[in-house]
Amino acid sequence: xxKVTQSSRYLVKRTGExxxxxxxxxxxxxxxxxxxxxxxxxxxxxxxxxxxxxxxxGDIPEGYSVSREKKERFSLILESASTNQTSMYLCASTxxxxxxxxxxxxxxxxxx
Amino acid sequence: xDKVVQSxxxxxxxxxDTVTLNCSYEVTxxxxxxxxxxxxxxxxFLFMLTSSGIEKKSGRLSSILDKKELFSILNITATxxxxxxxxxxxxxxxxxxxxxxxxxxxLKVLA
Numbered sequence: 539x540x541k542v543t544q545s546s547r548y549l550v551k552r553t554g555e556x557x558x559x560x561x562x563x564x565x566x567x568x569x570x571x572x573x574x575x576x577x578x579x580x581x582x583x584x585x586x587x588x589x590x591x592x593x594x595x596g597d598i599p600e601g602y603s604v605s606r607e608k609k610e611r612f613s614l615i616l617e618s619a620s621t622n623q624t625s626m627y628l629c630a631s632t633x634x635x636x637x638x639x640x641x642x643x644x645x646x647x648x649x650x
Numbered sequence: 651x652d653k654v655v656q657s658x659x660x661x662x663x664x665x666x667d668t669v670t671l672n673c674s675y676e677v678t679x680x681x682x683x684x685x686x687x688x689x690x691x692x693x694x695f696l697f698m699l700t701s702s703g704i705e706k707k708s709g710r711l712s713s714i715l716d717k718k719e720l721f722s723i724l725n726i727t728a729t730x731x732x733x734x735x736x737x738x739x740x741x742x743x744x745x746x747x748x749x750x751x752x753x754x755x756x757l758k759v760l761a
Contacts, residue, residue, distance in 0.1 A: 542692075569747075571749070573751075578753060579753060580738070580751045580752055580753035580754055581738065581740075581751035582751075583748060583749070583750075586747075586748070588747065594747075596748070628692070628693070630749075635681060635682075635742050635744060635747055636681065636682065636742075637698075638684055638695040638698055639684070639693075639695075639740070639749055640695070641686075641692040641693045641694075642692055643691040643692045644691055644692060
């Protein structure tokens with residue numbers, strides 16, 4: 539069974555802090571995604587990566603960056619956290635676009 | 651702009667009822683439509699549909715895609731309280747290589 543692990547389930551950070559959200563998958567998937575989920579807005583794509591060291595902007599990349607130094611790990615970075623980045627963050631992976639996404643359990647981030 | 655729209659936004663039913671959830675889309679380079687169930691944490695995969703008119707079925711859940719009218723439905727028969735969840739619809743587009751999600755339908759099943 540595919541396992542996508544997000545390092546933290548809950549996180550509380552202060553405005554202006556640099557925040558790292560980590561995601562690791564164990565199935566050698568090429569493609570990895572970061573979404574944020576907000577009530578009434580659904581899942582919105584922040585960044586995705588289809589190979590090591592490759593990254594593509596999603597629909598809402600502002601205020602975020604990503605890193606993919608190893609195939610199994612995809613990190614989301616909030617350079618300077620702001621209160622409007624309080625959200626549920628979901629990581630997902632898939633071997634290809636003809637396959638379903640496999641999600642991690644999510645990180646609920648609160649920025650105060 | 652690519653978009654996926656789900657309806658209704660929320661639904662409250664009683665155990666034993668049958669529900670139909672809707673997902674319509676407007677995207678370029680459609681490849682597949684996916685349904686997920688989300689309870690407290692990770693969305694779990696239900697169905698992936700690529701061809702029109704072919705019903706996918708798993709127990710009390712079934713889904714079908716209409717590529718001409720650009721929509722899909724998810725049916726749940728004989729609902730149970732364990733079906734209470736957010737149901738997400740997503741479309742994968744090969745042009746942008748993105749999975750685009752709708753806002754979800756929140757289903758509550760009362761005992």
